Amino acid sequence: MKNKMKYGFLTILILSVSFISLLAQNHKYILRYGADAESGAPYVFQDPKDPKHLIGFEVDLINAIAEDLGMKAVHVQNEWDGLIMGMERNDYDIAINGLEITPDREEKVNFSIPYYLTYEQIAIRRDQEGINTLSDLIGKKVGTLNNSLAERILRAKGGIDVRGYTDEDKSYNDLEYGRLDAVLIDQPVALYYAGWNPQLKLTGQPIGEISYGIVLRKSDTLLLNKINRSIEKLKKSGKLRTILEKWNLWNFMMESYLDDHTESNDPHTAYQEYLATQGQTTTFMTLMKRYISFLPMFGEAALVTLSISIVAMLVAVFVGLIVVLLRVYAPNPLSKLATLYIETIRGTPLLVQLYFIYYALPVIPYIGVRISPFVAAVLGLGLNYAAYEAENYRAGLFSVPRGQMEAAISLGMTRNQALRHIILPQAFRFVIPPMTNDFISLLKDSSLVSVITMVELTRVYNQIGATYFDYLGPGILVAVIYLLIGLPFIRLARVAERKYTYDKRKIIKR
Amino acid sequence: MKLEIDDSQSYLQGDNNIISIKDLQKYFQKTHVLKSINLQVNKGDLVSIIGRSGCGKTTLLRCMNCLEVFDSGTIRIAGITLSRARTEAEVSRDIRNRTGKIRKNLKSPFRKPDEDTELDEDFHIKSQILRTRVGMLFQNLNLFPHLNVLENVVKAPIIVKGESHEQSVHRAVQLLDKVGLKDFIKRYPYQLSGGQAQRVAIARALAMSPHVMMYDEPTSALDPELVEEVLQVMRTLHEEGMTQIVVTHAMYFAKTASDTVIYMEDGKIVESGPPEKIFSNPRDYRTKQYLSSIKE
Ligand SMILES: Nc1ncnc2c1ncn2[C@@H]1O[C@H](COP(=O)(O)OP(=O)(O)OP(=O)(O)O)[C@@H](O)[C@H]1O
Ligand SMILES: [Mg+2]
Numbered sequence: 001m002k003n004k005m006k007y008g009f010l011t012i013l014i015l016s017v018s019f020i021s022l023l024a025q026n027h028k029y030i031l032r033y034g035a036d037a038e039s040g041a042p043y044v045f046q047d048p049k050d051p052k053h054l055i056g057f058e059v060d061l062i063n064a065i066a067e068d069l070g071m072k073a074v075h076v077q078n079e080w081d082g083l084i085m086g087m088e089r090n091d092y093d094i095a096i097n098g099l100e101i102t103p104d105r106e107e108k109v110n111f112s113i114p115y116y117l118t119y120e121q122i123a124i125r126r127d128q129e130g131i132n133t134l135s136d137l138i139g140k141k142v143g144t145l146n147n148s149l150a151e152r153i154l155r156a157k158g159g160i161d162v163r164g165y166t167d168e169d170k171s172y173n174d175l176e177y178g179r180l181d182a183v184l185i186d187q188p189v190a191l192y193y194a195g196w197n198p199q200l201k202l203t204g205q206p207i208g209e210i211s212y213g214i215v216l217r218k219s220d221t222l223l224l225n226k227i228n229r230s231i232e233k234l235k236k237s238g239k240l241r242t243i244l245e246k247w248n249l250w251n252f253m254m255e256s257y258l259d260d261h262t263e264s265n266d267p268h269t270a271y272q273e274y275l276a277t278q279g280q281t282t283t284f285m286t287l288m289k290r291y292i293s294f295l296p297m298f299g300e301a302a303l304v305t306l307s308i309s310i311v312a313m314l315v316a317v318f319v320g321l322i323v324v325l326l327r328v329y330a331p332n333p334l335s336k337l338a339t340l341y342i343e344t345i346r347g348t349p350l351l352v353q354l355y356f357i358y359y360a361l362p363v364i365p366y367i368g369v370r371i372s373p374f375v376a377a378v379l380g381l382g383l384n385y386a387a388y389e390a391e392n393y394r395a396g397l398f399s400v401p402r403g404q405m406e407a408a409i410s411l412g413m414t415r416n417q418a419l420r421h422i423i424l425p426q427a428f429r430f431v432i433p434p435m436t437n438d439f440i441s442l443l444k445d446s447s448l449v450s451v452i453t454m455v456e457l458t459r460v461y462n463q464i465g466a467t468y469f470d471y472l473g474p475g476i477l478v479a480v481i482y483l484l485i486g487l488p489f490i491r492l493a494r495v496a497e498r499k500y501t502y503d504k505r506k507i508i509k510r
Numbered sequence: 511m512k513l514e515i516d517d518s519q520s521y522l523q524g525d526n527n528i529i530s531i532k533d534l535q536k537y538f539q540k541t542h543v544l545k546s547i548n549l550q551v552n553k554g555d556l557v558s559i560i561g562r563s564g565c566g567k568t569t570l571l572r573c574m575n576c577l578e579v580f581d582s583g584t585i586r587i588a589g590i591t592l593s594r595a596r597t598e599a600e601v602s603r604d605i606r607n608r609t610g611k612i613r614k615n616l617k618s619p620f621r622k623p624d625e626d627t628e629l630d631e632d633f634h635i636k637s638q639i640l641r642t643r644v645g646m647l648f649q650n651l652n653l654f655p656h657l658n659v660l661e662n663v664v665k666a667p668i669i670v671k672g673e674s675h676e677q678s679v680h681r682a683v684q685l686l687d688k689v690g691l692k693d694f695i696k697r698y699p700y701q702l703s704g705g706q707a708q709r710v711a712i713a714r715a716l717a718m719s720p721h722v723m724m725y726d727e728p729t730s731a732l733d734p735e736l737v738e739e740v741l742q743v744m745r746t747l748h749e750e751g752m753t754q755i756v757v758t759h760a761m762y763f764a765k766t767a768s769d770t771v772i773y774m775e776d777g778k779i780v781e782s783g784p785p786e787k788i789f790s791n792p793r794d795y796r797t798k799q800y801l802s803s804i805k806e
Binding site: 158290401403404406407409410411412414417421422425426429 | 513574577638641642645646648650652653654655656665669670671714715718793
């Protein structure tokens with residue numbers, strides 16, 4: 001018996017040690033890189049032929065670097081605006097996504113040596129004339145990417161009506177529809193989003209000088225050195241040029257940066273493939289086939305949406321109960337605090353709360369904890385809805401006539417007994433229908449968690465829309481999926497309502 | 511802590527007063543609602559309290575059950591003695607400090623009966639025990655709507671007295687039989703007539719084996735033809751020796767069924783005595799006035 005226990009203990013020890021070392025190893029060999037794959041051509045983007053697969057010149061580059069370092073590169077999705085924030089949160093180790101090396105960024109993070117040099121490119125409509133330089137843009141509505149170098153150049157110039165976008169494809173859309181007079185974005189973006197479009201044209205001389213670098217945390221100097229050495233190797237071996245040629249990104253700046261002035265005769269295979277998928281007329285059949293190919297992605301995303309919503313609702317139901325009990329029954333400081341909580345939550349946007357939990361909470365000294373996007377999403381939604389559930393419960397409690405409490409007390413029950421056995425069960429019945437309604441709202445509000453890197457239904461819809469420049473079909477698809485998810489809960493609400501409203505029950509005929 | 515609870519039930523022997531109230535005073539904010547009430551009730555008596563609307567009948571019952579906390583005086587009911595002595599000055603000072611809170615509490619359905627005034631632990635515990643010994647019936651029908659008839663009756667014995675389920679069900683069925691509702695145990699309150707609901711409420715109170723039953727206008731919410739079935743239950747209990755106090759507007763019941771009739775006016779007991787005397791030969795002119803006013 002004793003021996004058995006010993007063996008058992010040993011086995012557990014060995015297993016756990018090997019498991020831990022496995023974890024450690026895994027961690028050592030994986031290089032997590034943050035990038036925004038949404039409308040991210042030609043950097044990091046979804047392959048139009050297979051949206052689950054990421055391609056782009058930076059994907060090729062980071063794979064080459066990882067291979068050189070004996071690591072495996074793994075992509076982590078985040079909004080381009082939040083890439084550095086996400087790295088500070090340790091959601092990933094590095095960020096590579098056309099991040100320009102600028103002095104103010106260098107104060108916060110480390111940059112590798114540049115892996116690509118380029119410039120800002122003006123795009124206008126085919127029929128427009130007379131816009132060639134930065135000065136020509138004064139007094140015009142000009143679109144660009146938020147927080148990009150192009151935006152800073154435009155603002156520094158002064159007198160330009162700058163419109164910031166988070167998705168580059170939408171800025172070119174607006175240009176095409178006449179909502180903008182011009183778009184100024186990095187040349188690769190212009191090439192991939194406007195270059196092929198017969199309605200648009202690229203114009204003027206190169207503006208500014210941009211160098212992209214890989215972003216690392218200030219503390220990760222060891223990794224920085226390794227990556228720099230890798231980039232040097234890729235430069236020397238010609239591998240970097242091969243990658244850029246493949247994507248048609250080899251330019252005069254790179255020629256002098258690599259001191260390689262040989263003639264280029266590359267067929268630009270990746271660029272050509274990309275062009276082939278753009279602007280082509282799709283038949284009904286291919287469209288249908290494409291939509292069907294979306295279904296697995298939408299299915300996965302629907303599961304994410306559903307699990308976030310359910311867990312968040314559970315959080316809301318329990319936290320809400322605690323809050324209402326504090327508010328109604330606790331002595332003063334506590335009950336005031338509960339009221340404060342409810343009013344704060346209800347008085348501020350859910351979006352702000354999500355950002356706060358995800359980005360601000362981890363950096364608070366001492367108490368800050370890093371939480372995964374899922375936990376942040378569930379907490380954000382759950383704590384928000386807890387305030388509404390608390391109010392819902394309160395309405396439920398007040399719906400119970402006062403005579404009920406008195407009747408219970410005069411039967412000798414204590415207040416707590418009366419609450420538990422008489423008041424709460426009645427309040428509960430009152431609370432069920434609005435609670436199910438809240439769940440359906442929560443299901444829809446869960447689309448907001450896409451801002452904290454959760455890939456759920458709305459996010460997938462946006463990704464697919466941006467990849468295929470098609471928001472119509474996928475839009476109908478995603479609407480149907482939301483409705484289908486919500487439907488069982490709407491029915492459940494009806495059933496619960498019927499089951500729990502005793503005073504509407506039919507009188508038993510005898 | 512020393513509780514002055516007489517558990518020997520010696521008051522049950524002999525002709526001890528089961529209820530004895532001395533100089534009871536009660537204020538609602540600034541209104542003086544009960545003005546020195548003195549009252550003795552013998553074990554097994556049925557006492558009717560009559561009087562104009564607003565004279566303080568409900569308040570008196572609620573004070574006897576500690577649903578309202580009286581301000582001064584002494585009440586001794588079923589072996590439990592409660593006494594307080596707050597002067598008028600204290601009461602009005604208290605009111606000034608607490609009007610805001612009171613206003614808030616009035617809106618809340620969970621106002622503790624004793625929330626407006628500070629009470630010692632001793633008083634709390636004693637009033638709790640007192641309520642288990644006094645059964646109370648309200649004017650409005652307040653059965654627990656989410657429970658069926660049987661559950662309504664067994665709930666309190668199970669959770670307050672810790673009785674076993676079988677034990678309390680057994681007794682509940684007996685009590686429901688007594689009030690004539692044995693066949694209704696699976697029904698829900700909304701499936702009952704007003705009279706049936708009040709009879710269930712009586713059974714519910716009896717399930718706690720109270721020493722005293724108090725009723726606040728138990729029939730005033732009922733259709734006239736349903737009144738008698740409730741009153742009949744009270745007559746039966748009277749025959750069995752239950753001490754009962756009834757606030758009522760049903761004069762013929764007060765006249766025929768009660769041992770003592772009490773006439774209240776303006777927070778005071780004006781006159782009390784056997785029904786024949788009160789109804790046919792009242793001493794006080796106010797009683798006379800009242801009785802002649804309701805005859806018209
Ligand atoms: N919670 C309260 N707050 C303030 N005043 C009250 C409260 N309850 C009763 N009162 C007042 O106390 C007085 C006595 O009321 P009470 O309900 O005891 O009268 P009642 O004799 O039962 O009348 P009715 O026959 O109409 O039921 C009334 O003037 C009433 O307005
Ligand atoms: Mg009354």
